[in-house]
Amino acid sequence: MPASHHKLAIIGTGPAGYTSAIYASRANLDPVVFAGSQPGGQLTITTEVENFPGFKEGILGPQLMDEMREQALKFGTLIKTESILKVDLSARPFLLFTEHEECTCDALIIATGASAKWMGLGKDLELSRTGGGVSGCATCDGFFYRGKEVAVVGGGDTALEDATFLTKFSSKVTLIHRRDKLRASKAMQDRVFRNDKIQFAWNKVVEEILTQEQTLPSGESVEKIRALRLKDTVSGAQSELVIDGLFVAIGHKPNTELFQNQLPMDEAGYLQVEKGSTRTGIDGVFAAGDVQDHIYRQAITAAGSGCMAAMDAEHWLAAQGLVE
Numbered sequence: 001m002p003a004s005h006h007k008l009a010i011i012g013t014g015p016a017g018y019t020s021a022i023y024a025s026r027a028n029l030d031p032v033v034f035a036g037s038q039p040g041g042q043l044t045i046t047t048e049v050e051n052f053p054g055f056k057e058g059i060l061g062p063q064l065m066d067e068m069r070e071q072a073l074k075f076g077t078l079i080k081t082e083s084i085l086k087v088d089l090s091a092r093p094f095l096l097f098t099e100h101e102e103c104t105c106d107a108l109i110i111a112t113g114a115s116a117k118w119m120g121l122g123k124d125l126e127l128s129r130t131g132g133g134v135s136g137c138a139t140c141d142g143f144f145y146r147g148k149e150v151a152v153v154g155g156g157d158t159a160l161e162d163a164t165f166l167t168k169f170s171s172k173v174t175l176i177h178r179r180d181k182l183r184a185s186k187a188m189q190d191r192v193f194r195n196d197k198i199q200f201a202w203n204k205v206v207e208e209i210l211t212q213e214q215t216l217p218s219g220e221s222v223e224k225i226r227a228l229r230l231k232d233t234v235s236g237a238q239s240e241l242v243i244d245g246l247f248v249a250i251g252h253k254p255n256t257e258l259f260q261n262q263l264p265m266d267e268a269g270y271l272q273v274e275k276g277s278t279r280t281g282i283d284g285v286f287a288a289g290d291v292q293d294h295i296y297r298q299a300i301t302a303a304g305s306g307c308m309a310a311m312d313a314e315h316w317l318a319a320q321g322l323v324e
């Protein structure tokens with residue numbers, strides 16, 4: 001027997017989840033939000049966010065997410081720290097299972113996000129969290145590398161787009177790719193080949209991130225990237241590349257394992273939504289944020305689609321006669 005029933009449940013607490021919670025609670029839908037394994041989402045593992053409108057001095061990613069959480073709580077959102085481990089969307093109301101309980105909901109917003117893939121070195125993820133000069137988002141962090149030398153890892157559209165974008169700030173961008181052919185679209189390739197600030201390290205993988213201690217004006221000491229030890233995938237030869245910053249662009253993985261065989265997804269696992277809306281393949285289930293967007297992937301676009309999902313859910317619940 002389910003422990004509780006909710007008009008609307010939201011899974012995920014990144015900008016999409018919290019924004020949908022703010023809109024839904026203001027619309028008296030009494031949403032319950034399940035925070036999941038990474039409360040606050042990807043922004044909690046970044047440092048300064050300078051491109052979220054409304055914060056002209058910038059704001060720390062974790063602080064921005066705390067503000068969104070407080071705003072959702074203020075309007076009466078119920079936030080649960082548990083993760084949803086299983087869902088059953090085959091009949092309504094939908095069933096959600098945590099480790100200890102199950103509950104039902106009339107409408108569901110999925111905002112479980114995506115996770116950047118890292119190289120599996122350990123240090124890449126660690127330095128991205130501590131502002132040590134590694135990033136998974138050029139749009140977010142490129143600005144900090146004005147006049148500096150950076151490297152981008154990857155050979156897909158994201159890596160090439162990032163490399164091109166970074167040349168606006170950096171004096172030199174080295175694209176490190178594990179093969180000698182790029183995966184990216186021809187148009188994107190033409191752009192990077194024309195850009196003389198971009199150099200190529202073909203057939204190379206990052207073996208090690210080399211760091212040094214740096215003392216901040218506050219006196220605090222931080223570990224910062226200094227160089228990369230590269231290995232040639234053909235000859236096995238090792239080399240060192242001195243850089244100020246590293247951007248990892250080897251793809252993202254949408255967090256959609258829970259919905260396998262229940263909701264339509266594209267071949268990379270992103271949830272498919274009806275164009276111009278957040279409606280998924282199941283009536284009453286909506287998707288917002290990076291879990292359904294592999295192109296823009298920005299906090300502000302996730303927040304925007306969270307707003308859309310709450311409004312779509314509200315209209316759907318009203319059309320079903322489940323709310324006034």
Ligand code: NDP
Pocket residue numbers: 118119153154155156157158159161178179182183205249250251252294295
């Ligand atoms: P992709 O999966 O297309 O590319 C990932 C790249 O990273 C590949 O070149 C891959 O190498 C490399 N890679 C993967 N794992 C590793 C690893 N462990 N070590 C080193 N290199 C690795 O991801 P993207 O994020 O680039 O693109 C995702 C989707 O989004 C694509 O469909 C893309 O077209 C689309 N996109 C479109 C844009 C646009 O139209 N403006 C902009 C950005 C993305 P290899 O090639 O050897 O497999």
